[in-house]
Amino acid sequence: MEFFERFAIPHPSPLIYASMVAIGLVSIAIIVGITYFKKWGYLWNEWLTTVDHKKIGIMYIISALLMLFRGGADAIMMRLQTAVPENSFLDAQHYNEVFTTHGVVMIMFMAMPFIIGLMNFIVPLQIGARDVAFPRLNAISFWLFFFGAMLFNLSFVVGGSPDAGWTNYYPLASNEFSPSVGVNYYNWALQISGIGTLMTGINFIATILKMRAPGMKLMKMPMFTWASLLTNVIIVFAFPVLTIALVMGTFDRQFGTHFFTSMNGGMDMMWANLFWVWGHPEVYILILPAFGIYSEIISTFSQRNLYGYKSMVWSMVLISLFSFTVWLHHFFTMGQNAFTNSIFSITTIAIAIPTGIKIFNWLLTMRKGKIRFTVPMLYSIAFIPLFTIGGATGVMLGMASADYQYHNTMFLVAHFHNVIIPGVVFAVLAGFTYWWPKMFGFMLNEKIGKWAFWFLSIGFCLAFFPMYITGLNGQARRMYTYSEATGFGPLNLLSFFGAGLMAIAFVLIVYNVYYSFRHSPRNVGDDPWNARSLEWATHNPVPEYNFAVAPEVKSSEALWDQKKHGHKLFNKEYEEIHMPNKSGVPFIMGVLFFIFGFSFIFAIWLGVILSAIGIFACMIYRTFEQDHGFHISVKEIKETEEKFGGADK
Amino acid sequence: MKLKWALLSLVFTMALVLTGCEPLLVLNPQGPQAETQANVIWISIATMAIILIIVLAILITVLVKYRASKQSDDYEPPHIKGNPIVEGIIVGFPILIIIFLGIVSVNSVYKVEATPEGYEDQEPLVIYASSSNWKWHFSYPEEDIETVNAVFIPEDRPIEFKLYSYGPITSFWIPQLAGQKYAMADMVTTLHLAADQPGDYMGRNANFSGEGFAENIFDVTVLTQKDFDKWVDDIHNTAEPITEKEFNKLLEPGHLGKLFYTGTHLDFSPAPEGEHAGHNHGDASEHEDHLEHSHH
Amino acid sequence: MKLDHSQPLEYSTDQNRLNILGFWIFLGAEIMLFATLFTSYFVYEDRIGSGPSGADIFEITPVLIETIILLTSSFTIGLAIHAMRINRTKAMTVFLGITLLLGAAFLATEIYEFNHYYHIGATLQTSGFTGILLTTLGTHGAHVTLGLFWGAMILIQIMKRGLTPQIANKSFIFSLYWHFLDVVWIFIFSFIYLKGMM
Known part of the structure; x- marks a missing residue:
C-alpha cells in the first residue's frame, strides 16, 4: 500500500476530485470518439508522426490554447478567492498551488508554445524555405514540450501540485517546507520541455542563418524573422542556465545535496540568481517575437513599409544583450550594497531606450498610412498605449529605491501582466487571426473577433489597473485572503469582474474558430489582407512543399515588390522537391521522456532506468537509420498548383 | 463604439473615486526613508506620464488623420525608409529621460541604504x-x-x-x-x-x-x-x-x-x-x- | 542528394553543412551550460560547511593521468579526421578506436577518483562545495560517457558502410564534440584542480 500512497493528493478537496472525474471522462470521450470515427490512423499518420513545420506549428498553437484555458481557470479561481475579504472558496494551500501552476502554465506552456508555434508556421515561409533545418529535431522539440506540459498537469491529480510559486524560491521549495512531490514535478516538467525549447532554438538559428531564399540578406529579412532569430539566440544562451538550476534543485530535493539549503555551505539566494539569469531573458524570449508580429501587422494594415527598419533591428539586438544584464532587479531587496543596486537599476531602466524607439517607429509607420481597423490591427493599436503603461511602470520598478516599496506587491503583479498581456497575449492573438487564413484557407469572423477584442482589452484594464493601486496601498502578492479593514475589497472585486470579461473574450475567440469553420467562405485567395511579406506569396492553405519554386527576393517586402514594382518572385521551372519522411520516433521519445520524468519524480528507479534505455535505443535507431526522404514529382506539383488556380507561380 | 467609450470612462472615474478616499499607504510616508521613496515614485510617475501623453497624442492624431475611411481610394501611402533627424529625436528623447531617472535612482538608493538624513549624529x-x-x-x-x-x-x-x-x-x-x-x-x-x-x-x-x-x-x-x-x-x-x-x-x-x-x-x-x-x-x-x- | 565535390566530404551536401552549423550552435549552448557550472563552482568553492576543502581532497596523480589521456585522445581524433580527409578509411577507424579506448581509460581513472572522494568522506551530500565539484566533474564525465557510445556507433557504421558523406559528417561532428570536451577539461584542470591545490 505504501507504494501507492505517495501518488495520492496530499491536500484533496471536492474541486480536485471533481476535476479528476472530469479529466477521466474527457479522456474516455476523446478515445471513444477517435475510435468511433476511425481516426486513429489519420491522427497517427497526419499529426503524431509529422515532421512538417506547419503541422507542428499548429499542434503547438492547439496545445497553447488548451493550456490557456487551464491557466485561465487558475486565474479565475484566484480572482474569485480574493474578490471579497475573508473569502473561503479556497484555503491557503490550494491558493498557493493555484497561483504556482497559473504562473508556470501561462509562461512555459501557454506563451512559449504559442510564440514557438507561430514561429514554426511562419518563419520558414517568410524566408522562402521548404522546412526548418532539422525537421525531425523539430518534431522532438514539440513532443518534449507537449509531454513536459502533460507531466506538469498530471501533478494536479497524482501526487499534488507544486506550491512554492512559479519562481520556486528555496528554501521554501525544499523538502522541509514543501514536502509533497509538487516541486519535483516542477523540476522535471520544466526540464523536459526546456530541453525541447533549447533544441527549437538551435534549429531556428540554423534555419534562419542558412535557409533564406536567394537575395534575402540579413537586413532584408521580414521583422518577425529577425525577432525570431534573436529570440532563439536568447533561448540558446539562457536555457542551459535553467537546466543546471533545475538539476541542482532536483539533487537537493531527491539526493540530499546542499546547494540551496541553509546548512553545510548551501546558499538559498543562489537559486534566485540562477532562476532569474534564465528568467529575465525568458521574458524577452516572449516579447521579441511579439514585437515582430506587431511590426508585420502594423505595416500591413497601415499599407506602408515599416518605419526605421534598421533601428528596429538594432533596438532588438540591444534588448537581447540587455536581457542578460538585469536579472538582479528581481531582488533589489536582497541586501546587496547600494552600488550594485545602482548598476542594475541603470541597466534596467536603460532597456526603455530601445523599447521606446520601437514604440515611436510603430507610430511613425502608421503616420501617412491608410489604416484599416481589422482585428489584428485593433490588437496592435491597443498594444501601443497599454504596453507604454506597462513599460512605464517597468521603469518605475527599475528605480531601485522605489522598488523596495513595489517589490512583492500587487503593483508588481499589475506591471508584469501589463506587459505580458498587451505585449505577448495580444500579439499571439493578433498573429493567430492574421495568419489564420495562411494556416487553414479561410478567415476568422471579424465581427466576433472585434467583440472578443473589446471584452479582452476592457477586461484587462479592469482586472489589472486596480492592482497598481492596491499594491501601493500595501497589498502583498500571493496572499490568499485579506481582512476587511485593509480596504482592498472593492478594487479586488473590480479585478474579478475584469477577469470575468477576459474569460468571456477567450470563450468568444474559441467560438469564433467554430463559427468561422462552419460559415466562413473558403475562397479567400492567396492574399486576403493585402499583405507585404513573402509568406503571403504562396497559397492559402500552404501546400506541403511551401513554395512550388524557390522565390528570389530583393527586399523585406517581397510580395509588395511583386505587386507594386513588377518584381518577379518565381523565375524558375518546376523541379522535383525533396521532402523529409515522417517518423514515429519523436512521439515515442516524448512518451519515454514522460515516463522518465514521472518515474524520477516518484523515485521509481526501475522506470527511470528502463525509460532511459528506451531513449538511448531511439537515438541508436536514429543514427543507424538510412532515411533519404522522398521526392514530390513535377507532375504532382503542377496538379497541386492548378488546383489552387495559380499555375503561373 | 460610443457604449464602449462610456464604459471605459466609467471605469476610470470609479477607480479615481475609489482611490480618492484616503491616501495610499506607500504614498503617505511617516518617516524620511519612506518619504524619499514616495518622492521617487511621484517623480517617476510624473516623468512617465509625460511620455504616455506624448505617445497617446501621436497615436490619436495618427488614427484620426490616417484612417482608411477618411482617405480617397486611390491614396497610395508613401514609402519612407526613415529620417536621420526624426530617428535622432526618438533615440535622444528616451536617452535624456533615462539619464534623468538614472540620476534620481542612484541618489535615492544611496539615501535609503544609509542612516536617515538628519539623524546621522544620533546613536541608532x-x-x-x-x-x-x-x-x-x-x-x-x-x-x-x-x-x-x-x-x-x-x-x-x-x-x-x-x-x-x-x-x-x-x-x-x-x-x-x-x-x-x-x-x-x-x-x-x-x-x-x-x-x-x-x-x-x-x-x-x-x-x-x-x-x-x-x-x-x-x-x-x-x-x-x-x-x-x-x-x-x-x-x-x-x-x-x-x-x-x-x-x-x-x-x-x-x-x-x-x-x-x-x-x-x-x-x-x-x-x-x-x-x-x-x-x-x-x-x-x-x-x-x-x-x-x-x-x- | 546533390554532392558538392569542391568541399571536403563532411561538407559536401546542404544537409551536412546545416548539421555542422547546428552543432556549433549546440556547442554554444554547451558553453553556457558549463559556464553556469563554473560560476556556481566559484560561488560554492569556499562554502565547505563542516566538510573538506579542495586542498584537502585533490590528488595530483589521477588528475594528471586524466589530463594526459584526454589531451592525447584529442590528438588522435584529429588524426582520425585527417585520415578521413585523405580517404584512408582503415587508418581512420584505427585512430577513432584509439580515441575511444583513451576515453574509456579516462572514465576509469575518473571513477577511481570519485571512489577515492567517497572513501575520504567527500560525497555529493557533504557540502555545497563537494556537491558542485562532483556535479561539475560528473557533467563532464557524463558527456564523455555519451561520447563513447556515440563514437562506438559511428565506428560500427564506418566499418559496415564505409565513408559516405553522411558518416563523414557524423564523424566530423563527433570530433568537434570531443575537442570541446577536451577544452572543458582544460578549464576544469586549471580552475578547479590547480586553483584548489594552490
Missing part, C-alpha cells in the same frame, strides 16, 4: 528582527527584551533593523516607514529607518513563505522617547524571561499573538552574522567583506 537603536513560519521575533539587545509580532520604536531616532530568518526567505516591510528588505537564513541584512511621529503602522512579510503567509503580519507602534522608556520598564517588570526551550516552541510553524519577554534569544541562538554566518569557514572580518559584495 539596533533591533534584530527574525522571521519564522509565520511570525516575527524582535530582539532588543540594548534594552534586553524580546517581542513577538509587535515592535515598539521611539520617534525621531534612527533605527537599524537586523534581519534574518529561521526558514524561508521573507521580506520585512513597513510601507509607511521604509521599503522592504529580505530576511534570509544564512546572512543578516540591515534596514535603516526612522519615524517622524507617534502612531500605529502596519508591518508584514511581503515575500511568499508558505501556507501561513497571508497572516504573517506585525504591528508597529511608534512612541515618544519617554513612552518608549516607560514601555521598556513595564516589560522588565511584568514579562517572563525567554528561555531556549520557550523560544524553540515559538519557532514551530503556526501563528501567535503578541508576546513579550525579557532577555533575547540572541544569547543562545545567535544571528547568522560574524562567526555564526552560513558562510562559516572564516573569521568575522572576512564576513564583512562577504556582505559588501552582492550575492551572485
Whole structure:
C-alpha cells in the first residue's frame, strides 16, 4: 500500500476530485470518439508522426490554447478567492498551488508554445524555405514540450501540485517546507520541455542563418524573422542556465545535496540568481517575437513599409544583450550594497531606450498610412498605449529605491501582466487571426473577433489597473485572503469582474474558430489582407512543399515588390522537391521522456532506468537509420498548383 | 463604439473615486526613508506620464488623420525608409529621460541604504528582527527584551533593523516607514529607518513563505522617547524571561499573538552574522567583506 | 542528394553543412551550460560547511593521468579526421578506436577518483562545495560517457558502410564534440584542480 500512497493528493478537496472525474471522462470521450470515427490512423499518420513545420506549428498553437484555458481557470479561481475579504472558496494551500501552476502554465506552456508555434508556421515561409533545418529535431522539440506540459498537469491529480510559486524560491521549495512531490514535478516538467525549447532554438538559428531564399540578406529579412532569430539566440544562451538550476534543485530535493539549503555551505539566494539569469531573458524570449508580429501587422494594415527598419533591428539586438544584464532587479531587496543596486537599476531602466524607439517607429509607420481597423490591427493599436503603461511602470520598478516599496506587491503583479498581456497575449492573438487564413484557407469572423477584442482589452484594464493601486496601498502578492479593514475589497472585486470579461473574450475567440469553420467562405485567395511579406506569396492553405519554386527576393517586402514594382518572385521551372519522411520516433521519445520524468519524480528507479534505455535505443535507431526522404514529382506539383488556380507561380 | 467609450470612462472615474478616499499607504510616508521613496515614485510617475501623453497624442492624431475611411481610394501611402533627424529625436528623447531617472535612482538608493538624513549624529537603536513560519521575533539587545509580532520604536531616532530568518526567505516591510528588505537564513541584512511621529503602522512579510503567509503580519507602534522608556520598564517588570526551550516552541510553524519577554534569544541562538554566518569557514572580518559584495 | 565535390566530404551536401552549423550552435549552448557550472563552482568553492576543502581532497596523480589521456585522445581524433580527409578509411577507424579506448581509460581513472572522494568522506551530500565539484566533474564525465557510445556507433557504421558523406559528417561532428570536451577539461584542470591545490 505504501507504494501507492505517495501518488495520492496530499491536500484533496471536492474541486480536485471533481476535476479528476472530469479529466477521466474527457479522456474516455476523446478515445471513444477517435475510435468511433476511425481516426486513429489519420491522427497517427497526419499529426503524431509529422515532421512538417506547419503541422507542428499548429499542434503547438492547439496545445497553447488548451493550456490557456487551464491557466485561465487558475486565474479565475484566484480572482474569485480574493474578490471579497475573508473569502473561503479556497484555503491557503490550494491558493498557493493555484497561483504556482497559473504562473508556470501561462509562461512555459501557454506563451512559449504559442510564440514557438507561430514561429514554426511562419518563419520558414517568410524566408522562402521548404522546412526548418532539422525537421525531425523539430518534431522532438514539440513532443518534449507537449509531454513536459502533460507531466506538469498530471501533478494536479497524482501526487499534488507544486506550491512554492512559479519562481520556486528555496528554501521554501525544499523538502522541509514543501514536502509533497509538487516541486519535483516542477523540476522535471520544466526540464523536459526546456530541453525541447533549447533544441527549437538551435534549429531556428540554423534555419534562419542558412535557409533564406536567394537575395534575402540579413537586413532584408521580414521583422518577425529577425525577432525570431534573436529570440532563439536568447533561448540558446539562457536555457542551459535553467537546466543546471533545475538539476541542482532536483539533487537537493531527491539526493540530499546542499546547494540551496541553509546548512553545510548551501546558499538559498543562489537559486534566485540562477532562476532569474534564465528568467529575465525568458521574458524577452516572449516579447521579441511579439514585437515582430506587431511590426508585420502594423505595416500591413497601415499599407506602408515599416518605419526605421534598421533601428528596429538594432533596438532588438540591444534588448537581447540587455536581457542578460538585469536579472538582479528581481531582488533589489536582497541586501546587496547600494552600488550594485545602482548598476542594475541603470541597466534596467536603460532597456526603455530601445523599447521606446520601437514604440515611436510603430507610430511613425502608421503616420501617412491608410489604416484599416481589422482585428489584428485593433490588437496592435491597443498594444501601443497599454504596453507604454506597462513599460512605464517597468521603469518605475527599475528605480531601485522605489522598488523596495513595489517589490512583492500587487503593483508588481499589475506591471508584469501589463506587459505580458498587451505585449505577448495580444500579439499571439493578433498573429493567430492574421495568419489564420495562411494556416487553414479561410478567415476568422471579424465581427466576433472585434467583440472578443473589446471584452479582452476592457477586461484587462479592469482586472489589472486596480492592482497598481492596491499594491501601493500595501497589498502583498500571493496572499490568499485579506481582512476587511485593509480596504482592498472593492478594487479586488473590480479585478474579478475584469477577469470575468477576459474569460468571456477567450470563450468568444474559441467560438469564433467554430463559427468561422462552419460559415466562413473558403475562397479567400492567396492574399486576403493585402499583405507585404513573402509568406503571403504562396497559397492559402500552404501546400506541403511551401513554395512550388524557390522565390528570389530583393527586399523585406517581397510580395509588395511583386505587386507594386513588377518584381518577379518565381523565375524558375518546376523541379522535383525533396521532402523529409515522417517518423514515429519523436512521439515515442516524448512518451519515454514522460515516463522518465514521472518515474524520477516518484523515485521509481526501475522506470527511470528502463525509460532511459528506451531513449538511448531511439537515438541508436536514429543514427543507424538510412532515411533519404522522398521526392514530390513535377507532375504532382503542377496538379497541386492548378488546383489552387495559380499555375503561373 | 460610443457604449464602449462610456464604459471605459466609467471605469476610470470609479477607480479615481475609489482611490480618492484616503491616501495610499506607500504614498503617505511617516518617516524620511519612506518619504524619499514616495518622492521617487511621484517623480517617476510624473516623468512617465509625460511620455504616455506624448505617445497617446501621436497615436490619436495618427488614427484620426490616417484612417482608411477618411482617405480617397486611390491614396497610395508613401514609402519612407526613415529620417536621420526624426530617428535622432526618438533615440535622444528616451536617452535624456533615462539619464534623468538614472540620476534620481542612484541618489535615492544611496539615501535609503544609509542612516536617515538628519539623524546621522544620533546613536541608532539596533533591533534584530527574525522571521519564522509565520511570525516575527524582535530582539532588543540594548534594552534586553524580546517581542513577538509587535515592535515598539521611539520617534525621531534612527533605527537599524537586523534581519534574518529561521526558514524561508521573507521580506520585512513597513510601507509607511521604509521599503522592504529580505530576511534570509544564512546572512543578516540591515534596514535603516526612522519615524517622524507617534502612531500605529502596519508591518508584514511581503515575500511568499508558505501556507501561513497571508497572516504573517506585525504591528508597529511608534512612541515618544519617554513612552518608549516607560514601555521598556513595564516589560522588565511584568514579562517572563525567554528561555531556549520557550523560544524553540515559538519557532514551530503556526501563528501567535503578541508576546513579550525579557532577555533575547540572541544569547543562545545567535544571528547568522560574524562567526555564526552560513558562510562559516572564516573569521568575522572576512564576513564583512562577504556582505559588501552582492550575492551572485 | 546533390554532392558538392569542391568541399571536403563532411561538407559536401546542404544537409551536412546545416548539421555542422547546428552543432556549433549546440556547442554554444554547451558553453553556457558549463559556464553556469563554473560560476556556481566559484560561488560554492569556499562554502565547505563542516566538510573538506579542495586542498584537502585533490590528488595530483589521477588528475594528471586524466589530463594526459584526454589531451592525447584529442590528438588522435584529429588524426582520425585527417585520415578521413585523405580517404584512408582503415587508418581512420584505427585512430577513432584509439580515441575511444583513451576515453574509456579516462572514465576509469575518473571513477577511481570519485571512489577515492567517497572513501575520504567527500560525497555529493557533504557540502555545497563537494556537491558542485562532483556535479561539475560528473557533467563532464557524463558527456564523455555519451561520447563513447556515440563514437562506438559511428565506428560500427564506418566499418559496415564505409565513408559516405553522411558518416563523414557524423564523424566530423563527433570530433568537434570531443575537442570541446577536451577544452572543458582544460578549464576544469586549471580552475578547479590547480586553483584548489594552490
